[in-house]
Amino acid sequence: MDDSTNSLPNSPGEPSNRISHDGFDLLSKDIVDPVLAAKMHLVNNAIDEIGFTPYHARLFCLNGFGYAVDSLITLLQSIISGQAILEFQPSYSTGLTIAAYVGMLTGALFWGLSADIIGRRFAFNVSLFISSIFTIIAGASPNWVVLGLFVCLSAFGAGGNLVLDTAVFLEYLPSRHQWLITLMAAWWGLGQLIAGLFAWAFIPNYSCADAASCTRENNQGWRYVWYTSGAFVFVLSILRVTVIRLQETPKYLVTEGNDDRVVCVLRGIAEKHHRPCTLTLNQLQDLGTTVRPNCGPKNKRLALSELNFHLHGLYSTRRIGISTTLIWFSWLLIGLAYPLYNVFLPIYLKSRGASFGQTSLISPGETMP
Template identity: 55%
Template sequence: MAEKTMSDKSPEQLMSGEQSLQPVLSYRHGEMVTFTGIDEALFKKMELVNDAIDTIGFTPFHVKMFCLSGFGYAADSLLAFLPSMTNSYVVAEFTPSYKRAGQLSLYIGLLAGALVWGSSADIIGRKWAFNLSLFFTAIFATVAGGSPNYASWGVFNALLGFGAGGNLALDTTVLLEFLPHKQGWIITLMAAWWGVGQTIAGFIAWGFLPNFSWSLTAPTCTKPENMGWRYVYITAGALVLVMSVARVTVIRFKETPKYSLCRNDDEKVVEVLDGIATKYKRQFSLTIAELQECGQVRSTHASSKASLSEVFLHIKGLFLTKKEGLSTSLVLLSWAIIGLAYPLFYIFLPDYLSSRGAEFGESSAFITWRNYVITNTLAIPGPMIAACLCRIPLIGRRYTMVIVTFLLAYTAVRNDAQNLGFSCAVSVAINIYYGTLYAYTPEVLPSAHRATGSGISLALNRFMGIVSVIVATFASTTTDVPVYLCGALFGALAIAAVLFPYEPAKSRAE
């Protein structure tokens, strides 16, 4: 039997001993809960709810939630690629003085969205953020396709980024809080939806940009002959709108039982879980009386939700013990590093390879977007491989992430065939890392503060994306320094993964 708690003492023993006022972490059923002398109720209620979820088991409801939550992944990756895919065509039409505003504004929107949607999900609940964020994103993605000038295009990119920014924090949180522990690996697998979004983006671009865009041989670029990028935005927005409608029609999502638990809404906890068990004829015996006998949860919310103290409480909850603080710090560091290293790697790599004699052959728009689709399609198997690797006891979540160091081999590329081959391999490898990190993050964050921690992680990632755009604007691409700096950052990611103090896959015997 794998270790169930980080302490050899029961909650009752802790209550009677000298440690009763000290935070102690319970990490059972893949759920981290902070137990203190005044929060015994949270500890006991979470155990009851986790047992009930495991008893119900995996149902068609979870399959639906896997798809609906995955839509957020797909939408995020689909929309995040729009500014970079269309930038050259937008710049040709509007001829701005600063040519990276699209990417920069998107990252600013993603950063703000991660913070706002993430923290609000811990304060007012998962339901509203889960249901509204995609709809908000779809509207502004569609509107961006009608931008009359470069400034408005940048503003609409920021707004669609704001809507998409919190999706990844919410998607993993929502699914994880319904999922039996034995199926925890599905959180890693869900990142395959990221590759689906990238692939859809590639197909949309491949269909519109080569056929409805300004030709480089034409003397001027006008709107009627450069509609391709507008079609890309409008099509992407329409697809995300369909996803947002599916979220509120396929399942009538009420609230996750663990958020309701932290709000002392015991009736809602039982109602939601009993509804799933009844519909799919599964065993369920948890009662409101059992939960109420545990007492009132007092440490997960401030006296007023509409206050800064509520926000600070959720942030403080991520660092209550040294071990928890180390874990949170390493998670945040990993998100920051990959947020800088990954975009820098791709920004500087083409110029670096060209300066070292790489011959990429034909460079037509058709070939460019064909290769783009092939590379992004191979982002889908990355999380599938990660989901398999993380279930191997000797590897788990942490050592799966070490695979990202494979990216360093890319600097050996010298021709078009090698470029496509290594691009595909890199796409698989980076999505193994991302898929695992996306799953690991909510798994090791305390349930009451999970969305806030995920939101901060993603915000750091977006902030470093902003830094990468600024660096790309002013740094030289003629030296080896940027690429090898990225290599060092990827190495740091591997070291951080080894140092992570928790391994969710080993928290309970399968």
């Protein structure tokens, strides 16, 4: 669908099924469901008419915090792994990295696919809460395997939260402000800054110096980092429910055929922030009914046919299929490069004799408290 539509809704007296748009839609010739496409254009026009509001500003901040959580969790396991290795003496020192990325992958797949079935709102709120709970629990891990398990589960929530942050924000954004999706990347750096500050506060003062003398009692620093980070993420998950009070996104409601709720959500935002919204229920209903083939009744919506329906849409035409493949391939390369640079490059350089300087947590001549 074309999210770049800049025109306003139909004026009074114009046919309700008229769709006006200024931009050029690259996939305009690949429309599979003309009724759904027409309704999406009307919703885009209504969102543009409302414009950018304080509601969108809150979404940018709290969705951005969720974006930062993904970065925080990814870096956190790397920061604390050195001290955890001294305490647990594992046979495979990069196990936490593997656990984190397995969790990210499964979380993105699970929440990304299920959000089209159970709705954006539930997945958006629950995924960050799950991440916070397992981040806190990770600090109490008794051994390396359990730590890896909870890192994986924490990343499972964070990975799903990452894809929903941008999706939910984009589905509410007016077309002229969709550049803010790019600005969301700034929150990634903030997440790494917060992780670094937590580590700086605890690890130097509450960590053992070598494996021979390292015990749980004198190596609490990395655990404090997990506890603090988990509490921070938990607060963010609560703020999402209490500050934003997110309603289901209008574009998801359109695909579900809930035209009345679409109008209710958009007009609710417009009225609260004193903005115009001329979209009516009759305009949407006059376009027809959205058909969702191969889908069972509501109480069977988690059936395999529902999932197949959504996956099939990604390859419904040749051009859409090429677009889907190229996007996935781009993210595949990014996902490959990130752990190679952060994890395996230092190991490779060290195996070739590279010196990384002072690795001790304390300066020469100082003693641990």
